[in-house]
Amino acid sequence: MRISRKIALTVVMLGSMAVAPALAAQDKKAPAHPPAPAKAPAATAPRSESGWNSPDYAACMKTARERPKAGFDQAGEWAAFGGGVPAEHCRATALLGLNEPEAAADLMENLAEKSRESAGIKAGLLRQAAQARILAGQTPRALAVLDAAAKVLPGDPDVLEDRAVVRIEFGEPWDAVDDLNAVLDRQPNRVSALALRAAAYRRLETLDLAKADVDRALALEPTNPDALLEAGILARVTGNDAAARTAWMTVLRTAPESAAAETARANLARMDVKVK
Secondary structure (H helix, E strand, O other): OOOOOEOOOOOOOOOOOEOEOOOOOOOOOOOOOOOOOOOOOEOOOOOOOHHHHOHHHHHHHHHHHHOHHHHHHHHHHHHHOOOHHHHHHHHHHHHHHOOOHHHHHHHHHHHHHHOOOOHHHHHHHHHHHHHHHHHOOOHHHHHHHHHHHHHHOOOOHHHHHHHHHHHHHOOOHHHHHHHHHHHHHHOOOOHHHHHHHHHHHHHOOOHHHHHHHHHHHHHHOOOOHHHHHHHHHHHHHOOOHHHHHHHHHHHHHHOOOOHHHHHHHHHHHHOOOOOO
């Protein structure tokens, strides 16, 4: 089985890490969906440094997202006039929009290593660098970058969740479980971590533990799309197609634009259900 929860890159202001927890199984019953950029809940980064709060940064990031070439040029001009790390982060964002994830990752890693920013800002840069590495098809490097982020900001739940995703992709599900255990020790009701740990347990074929995590996640948040998606996958792999269909259709009804919905559509199509 393969997990397709995405560390997907929707770069907004630094630290707003888009981690779209779409979970899928790769087997004859529940197809995986390939990683792709998607929107997701954003983590909040420290924003005490004046440059990150400046109108110049907000304007540059908006341009970089909407018109990457113009944003790249704007970031360069701002950097030349002392824009510092925020300007370079804007430049990296533009590089992503220009389909240059490796160059973007190189830049963000360099900024994290050499800047004098806070630990939170450095970890945010490294998390986004790891996302870019994944988009560039460099999963081992992404894992190394997240290892570095975990040293910069030990115990940070967002870093640990990101690393758990990559560890599952990299064939290290038990290590992913360790990361998620650490997250849940601090935040026992964190639904995203429960859904992801369920996927890791499924990968390890410990379906009873996977179901326990899904049930707990849905008790906390009954319409959470990622937990519903995983519930459907577990139902499908255990032969309960009706329950799988119900769970996935609920995802489409309650969160139609989510990454989980994208995977649910693919899985429903595999079950010969036509979904518009």
